[in-house]
Amino acid sequence: MKIAIVGAGIGGLSAAVGLQRAGAEVTVFERAPEVRAGGSGLSIFANGLAALDALGLSEDFDAVTDRSVEGFAAGQRRADGRWIAQVPNDSVGALRIVDRADLHRILFGALAPGTVRTDAAAVAAATDGTLTITAGAVGTDSEAQLAAEQRFDLIIAADGLHSRIRSVVAGRTVAPRYSGHSAWRGITSVPVDLGRAAGESVGCGRRFGIAPLADGRVYWFAVANMPQDAVFADEKATVESMFAAWHRPIAELIEATPAEAVRRTPISDLSHRLARFHRGSVVLLGDAAHAMTPDLGQGGGQALEDAATLTALLAPLAERGAALRAELGEALHRYDALRRPRSQSIARKSRLMGQMFQLDSPLLARIRNAVFSVVPSRLIAAQAASVQRWSPPAPPR
């Protein structure tokens, strides 16, 4: 079975690992000159860990993460550090914080040499499995001359939030929708003592998140309402001044992060839910299918679930070395049924969480905090479980 994967992000690489190990002939096309992780840290909850396990990557992942964060006090704090609500330790199952660079290294390292072709951008995909690839930077004059068509049994579009291939499946353009807030992210260059407390601190239209890595360094994010095209002369100085009056050790965390490692990303999801995740021989995976705001820390976890699901469904066909069109169609249909409702429901919840935590009005923020402080822990546990409890499907008989 010849499979093309467009995009070497978490989604594309994890699908490549699973399908290659299942016996498929996999090529990953990445438009960037090298495979690298965007962003800084990543929270992976029990569902993402189950997907990594299904893909045979648990051992490697365990080697770069640990469970210490599960023993930290977590939940929401006010800007002055007083707790609004502490999440009961047993309501969030397993949780790991990983440096994205480590996760990318693990995924890339699990592939056969030569699987990923960099500097190779997909410019078109057809439902019969024809993929048009250009070598070299997109937009150069030489693009047309270098374009080459290749035919595959399956094209997996894992080309992210701004997916070019999404419209082939959706039948129309489904554009990213800006949430109204952007996030700075960073990882400290040295360990910082967190006093065994992590989670998010929320103010009016601003939020700060703290997540310890296994080696004592700390992944942090700072979120603020702003126009999507806001420009700041100095990103680190801006975030420092925005959160200067917030509780310890927020200022220390920003201070301990090199200025060039503090990056800002506009937060977006998709303007519409897709009515399908596949058409013909093209299937969407990860952010290309269901980009979501990061308010539940689930975008990467959902991409891993997609990869593990597709692997489980396609493994019997890949093993045989050939797939009848009808069998492939059936597997993709099942992928759609398993993945679309779940990922879209999580995307909806995530957006709602973001809207709630980014409330600008001091009055509404006070009401939100008051409500959060009285939510029963069993309700929090049930909500968390509905997102974080997941297992891969049994392969078709």
Ligand SMILES: Cc1cc2nc3c(=O)[nH]c(=O)nc-3n(C[C@H](O)[C@H](O)[C@H](O)COP(=O)(O)OP(=O)(O)OC[C@H]3O[C@@H](n4cnc5c(N)ncnc54)[C@H](O)[C@@H]3O)c2cc1C
């Ligand atoms: C601030 C922030 C915090 C987050 N925190 C978390 C978290 O804690 N936990 C979590 O699970 N998720 C989190 N996420 C979400 C997570 O980062 C994404 O869901 C995940 O990275 C999506 O992976 P992907 O492989 O689908 O897409 P991407 O990572 O976007 O990868 C797409 C790849 O495709 C390539 N590409 C694009 N177009 C083409 C083309 N035409 N041809 C070839 N290659 C192409 C790109 O260069 C890129 O390498 C967060 C997101 C943000 C913005």
